[in-house]
Amino acid sequence: MTPIRPRRSALYMPGSNARAIEKAKTLAADAVIFDLEDAVAPDAKAEAREQVCAAVQAGGYGKRELVIRINALETPWGEADLAAAIAAAPDAILVPKVSSAETLAAVGLRLRKFGAAERTRIWAMIETPLAILRAESIASAAHDVDTRLSCFVMGTNDLAKDTRARLLPGRAAMLPWLMGALAAARAHGIDILDGVYNGLSDRQGFRAECEQGRDCGFDGKTLIHPDQIAAANGIFAPSEGEVENARTIVAAFAQPENAGKGAISLNGRMVERLHAEMARRTLALAEAIGERSA
Incomplete structure (x- = not known):
């Protein structure tokens, strides 16, 4: 990225x-x-x-x-x-x-x-x-x-x-x-x-x-x-809830059992790999904002 x-x-x-x-x-x-x-x-x-x-x-x-x-x-x-x-x-x-x-x-x-x-x-x-x-x-x-x-x-x-x-x-x-x-x-x-x-x-x-x-x-x-x-x-910054949700999605796709899956069920909803890409960007933006603030 x-x-x-x-x-x-x-x-x-x-x-x-x-x-x-x-x-x-x-x-x-x-x-x-x-x-x-x-x-x-x-x-x-x-x-x-x-x-x-x-x-x-x-x-x-x-x-x-x-x-x-x-x-x-x-x-x-x-x-x-x-x-x-x-x-x-x-x-x-x-x-x-x-x-x-x-x-x-x-x-x-x-x-x-x-x-x-x-x-x-x-x-x-x-x-x-x-x-x-x-x-x-x-x-x-x-x-x-x-x-x-x-x-x-x-x-x-x-x-x-x-x-x-x-x-x-x-x-x-x-x-x-x-x-x-x-x-x-x-x-x-x-x-x-x-x-x-x-x-x-x-x-x-x-x-x-x-x-x-x-x-x-x-x-x-x-x-x-x-x-x-x-x-x-x-x-224009990700909220705490958005950051936490992004972490959950990234962690779920990192599990070995989800390695080859294009979509998974997570907390009662369907999540695709495109959502994982969006989640990684959210986390990267939050990290960059943190570094900027520091």
């Missing part, structure tokens, strides 16, 4: 805010996304780029996954952002407005040209109608070693803007697009993070949307405020 890196919570931090960049060192988020795009005014982008890249290079963030969201390549800042991010060598570079696999191929060429560190991966924002229609093609870029694609990030606010769909409780209009992107990600072996929740004071609504994202199969949620971290971390 490929090693699992918990991505329960991925907090956006404005790249122009030095205090926020420093504060991220103390927060319990699994990933910190230093934002050079939406959160930064045009006249502050160059300074934010320098500040973020210096912070990433200096380190001090422990086991947190560090991600730099650049501006789109076609903007006046995109090329400089990408070159600087490559030099800073974060865990990942988040590319916005990815509407085709060709965008990722162009990023891949620059990764090779500028000698990007092997550890640096590419995350892709899925936030346009074309991205939804081409999600499978975009996800398939993960098989091109140059693109280094490892994660989709849903941009639900931009999707709502471009489609004119309303972001209502339950996200009925958004669910087909969310699940289509998720299916594409899973088909090509990459992670996928749910979009942000805008209601900062609506804790019940936030929890409900996290639970919906977890039940749909997302690996975690992107966040816009530190107060959202604890809930996301708890909801």
Whole structure:
């Protein structure tokens, strides 16, 4: 099994805010996304780029996954952002407005040209109608070693803007697009993070949307405020009951009498080997979260 890196919570931090960049060192988020795009005014982008890249290079963030969201390549800042991010060598570079696999191929060429560190991966924002229609093609870029694609990030606010769909409780209009992107990600072996929740004071609504994202199969949620971290971390982690059930299933299939069986009866229900695979992943995720917390 490929090693699992918990991505329960991925907090956006404005790249122009030095205090926020420093504060991220103390927060319990699994990933910190230093934002050079939406959160930064045009006249502050160059300074934010320098500040973020210096912070990433200096380190001090422990086991947190560090991600730099650049501006789109076609903007006046995109090329400089990408070159600087490559030099800073974060865990990942988040590319916005990815509407085709060709965008990722162009990023891949620059990764090779500028000698990007092997550890640096590419995350892709899925936030346009074309991205939804081409999600499978975009996800398939993960098989091109140059693109280094490892994660989709849903941009639900931009999707709502471009489609004119309303972001209502339950996200009925958004669910087909969310699940289509998720299916594409899973088909090509990459992670996928749910979009942000805008209601900062609506804790019940936030929890409900996290639970919906977890039940749909997302690996975690992107966040816009530190107060959202604890809930996301708890909801996207296996519960104690799920961990105990996973241990029971793995142990049952490890018994010699079950070695050649494709399915067994366990505590009054039928359990297949696919459930054992799911159980092993649950245990691996719980272990990775434990190591992250330590």
